[in-house]
Amino acid sequence: MLEVRDLHVSYGNISAVKGVSFDVAAGEMVCLIGANGAGKTTTLKALARLLPAQGAIHYRGHSILHRPAHALIGEGLTLVPEGRGVFARLTVAENLDMGAYCRRDRAEIAADLDRVYGLLPRLKERADQLAGTLSGGEQQMLAIGRALMSRPKLLLLDEPSMGLAPIMVQKVFEVIQSVAAQGVTILLVEQNARLALSVASRGYVMESGTITLSDTGPALLANPKVREAYLGE
Amino acid sequence: MITDRRKALLGMVLIGVALALLPFIIGKGLGNAWVRVLDFALLYVMLALGLNIVVGFAGLLDLGYIAFYAVGAYLYALLASPHFGLHWPVWAILPLGALVAGIFGVLLGAPTLRLRGDYLAIVTLGFGEIVRIFMNNLNAPINITNGPQGISQIDPVRIAGVPLSKTFEAFGLSFPSVYLYYYLFLALTLLVIFVSIRLEDSRIGRAWVAIREDEIAAKACGIDTRNVKLLAFAMGATFGGVAGGLFAGFQEFVSPESFGLMESIMVLCMVVLGGMGHIPGVILGGLLLAILPEALRHGAVPMQQAAFGKVLLDPESLRMLLFGLALIAVMLYRPAGLWPEARRKREFLAEKAK
Numbered sequence: 033m034l035e036v037r038d039l040h041v042s043y044g045n046i047s048a049v050k051g052v053s054f055d056v057a058a059g060e061m062v063c064l065i066g067a068n069g070a071g072k073t074t075t076l077k078a079l080a081r082l083l084p085a086q087g088a089i090h091y092r093g094h095s096i097l098h099r100p101a102h103a104l105i106g107e108g109l110t111l112v113p114e115g116r117g118v119f120a121r122l123t124v125a126e127n128l129d130m131g132a133y134c135r136r137d138r139a140e141i142a143a144d145l146d147r148v149y150g151l152l153p154r155l156k157e158r159a160d161q162l163a164g165t166l167s168g169g170e171q172q173m174l175a176i177g178r179a180l181m182s183r184p185k186l187l188l189l190d191e192p193s194m195g196l197a198p199i200m201v202q203k204v205f206e207v208i209q210s211v212a213a214q215g216v217t218i219l220l221v222e223q224n225a226r227l228a229l230s231v232a233s234r235g236y237v238m239e240s241g242t243i244t245l246s247d248t249g250p251a252l253l254a255n256p257k258v259r260e261a262y263l264g265e
Numbered sequence: 266m267i268t269d270r271r272k273a274l275l276g277m278v279l280i281g282v283a284l285a286l287l288p289f290i291i292g293k294g295l296g297n298a299w300v301r302v303l304d305f306a307l308l309y310v311m312l313a314l315g316l317n318i319v320v321g322f323a324g325l326l327d328l329g330y331i332a333f334y335a336v337g338a339y340l341y342a343l344l345a346s347p348h349f350g351l352h353w354p355v356w357a358i359l360p361l362g363a364l365v366a367g368i369f370g371v372l373l374g375a376p377t378l379r380l381r382g383d384y385l386a387i388v389t390l391g392f393g394e395i396v397r398i399f400m401n402n403l404n405a406p407i408n409i410t411n412g413p414q415g416i417s418q419i420d421p422v423r424i425a426g427v428p429l430s431k432t433f434e435a436f437g438l439s440f441p442s443v444y445l446y447y448y449l450f451l452a453l454t455l456l457v458i459f460v461s462i463r464l465e466d467s468r469i470g471r472a473w474v475a476i477r478e479d480e481i482a483a484k485a486c487g488i489d490t491r492n493v494k495l496l497a498f499a500m501g502a503t504f505g506g507v508a509g510g511l512f513a514g515f516q517e518f519v520s521p522e523s524f525g526l527m528e529s530i531m532v533l534c535m536v537v538l539g540g541m542g543h544i545p546g547v548i549l550g551g552l553l554l555a556i557l558p559e560a561l562r563h564g565a566v567p568m569q570q571a572a573f574g575k576v577l578l579d580p581e582s583l584r585m586l587l588f589g590l591a592l593i594a595v596m597l598y599r600p601a602g603l604w605p606e607a608r609r610k611r612e613f614l615a616e617k618a619k
Contacts (some may be wrong), residue, residue: 080484080485082481082484100489101484101485102484102487102488102489102490103487104487105485105486105487106487110485111485112485113481113482113485117479117481117482117485118479118482119474119475119478119479119482120478120479121474121478122474122475122478126471129471130471130475130483130486131486133468133471133472133475133486133487133488134486134487175482178486179485182486182487
């Protein structure tokens with residue numbers, strides 16, 4: 033579904049991603065783990081076309097390297113940005129509505145809204161509340177719900193566990209797993225390596241702009257190098 | 266349901282009658298000079314609503330907004346005065362003024378797309394000054410704007426051949442010029458309000474708000490932030506262009522000094538004091554800030570003479586003093602503006618509760 037070859041991204045003279053290549057097949061959940069500053073978020077932003085990049089990005093068979101960011105959502109490629117990025121001064125319902133901004137099929141949108149509320153009942157309770165007044169975990173749920181309103185085929189999740197209490201992290205990951213179970217392909221960027229590897233089918237390890245390891249989730253979890261560097265053992 | 270609709274209709278008819286009678290009431294009670302003040306207030310309401318699109322809806326701080334007013338005013342002046350010997354009709358100039366101002370809006374917007382907040386404010390401030398300085402200096406080598414002297418003897422607005430600059434007699438009533446302009450400005454202000462409300466409720470309005478809240482997330486929702494931002498600048502500028510054209514026809518004279526930085530800041534204050542992004546609040550802000558300084562101008566001298574036997578502060582410095590104090594007071598006690606959107610008020614209350 034997604035093929036990335038020799039991707040380079042730089043901020044001015046500083047190159048943050050130095051030629052990474054990876055694949056995500058349809059229906060998979062793939063995670064990208066690594067320390068702070070490894071280039072994970074930069075990679076994801078480049079995939080969402082929020083940053084200019086060199087190399088090749090093929091999504092569902094065609095290159096999206098020069099597509100504008102806003103056009104990708106119509107093709108089913110949706111980013112849940114780092115730090116959640118909910119519209120703080122809009123209500124929960126309005127936020128979800130913005131997720132369907134590019135869609136015109138009203139009846140289907142209403143059905144999807146019901147589905148999102150079914151998946152995230154907390155959002156339904158708070159439909160008329162301003163998004164900025166939600167807790168961090170609820171905001172993350174809202175960001176995921178908003179992305180689902182665009183009917184993604186490939187969901188890019190940027191650090192969904194960031195700044196959340198452990199119990200909330202568990203809940204967010206449960207939601208991610210049920211989204212994946214519905215057939216949405218997921219590329220997950222995480223610092224919480226243990227959790228990410230335990231839910232993902234495959235994983236890539238990034239270190240200072242390059243991919244150093246790739247394997248199945250369980251194999252990476254068992255890999256002594258990963259255990260030492262990322263799991264604190 | 267039906268009674269509600271009837272009530273709304275009745276309310277609208279009553280407001281309509283009140284607005285129609287207003288110049289007669291004010292003219293009889295306070296004199297026609299005050300109807301003139303009212304005319305200017307309506308122009309400022311149009312300007313404030315235009316700036317509200319850029320600042321209130323899309324969250325782009327624009328300190329050079331008056332430039333679009335200047336563009337509209339100068340376009341009218343050049344196309345309907347002896348300066349070039351052109352005498353176009355108003356119905357042709359106003360739409361053209363809106364269009365040209367809109368193009369200027371895009372010209373300002375395009376290079377500033379990546380800027381926000383303070384940086385955007387500085388660039389737009391520069392833009393406003395550039396336009397004013399151009400107006401000031403474009404009298405050589407070819408005399409286009411007549412420089413600092415400005416353009417005079419501009420044609421008054423004519424509707425169906427009737428010039429609005431002369432008293433008009435109809436139905437046994439006499440309508441002085443300021444009344445006629447009042448009705449014209451009122452009609453266009455109502456149109457601007459209508460367009461503002463429609464825009465706010467539209468898909469584009471929602472996209473503006475999304476950009477104001479979080480630009481990255483807006484992109485992630487599939488909003489073409491570049492075009493939507495340019496559209497905000499263009500739409501806001503359009504209102505300014507129309508108001509500028511009306512100003513030129515009303516005054517029959519334009520000069521660069523009407524379009525200084527202070528004017529931009531005044532219009533911004535109307536938006537912020539009234540309640541950013543809230544149309545009724547912005548209208549209130551525009552009316553208050555246009556009318557109160559005039560009241561002060563007329564009231565300050567007699568009041569001081571009555572209180573102290575002499576004039577201690579001239580009205581102009583008193584105006585700035587009181588204006589500054591009022592700004593501080595509003596920002597302290599009503600940070601969301603005098604008449605904020607219900608949701609903004611809620612947000613500020615929530616912040617206080619924390």
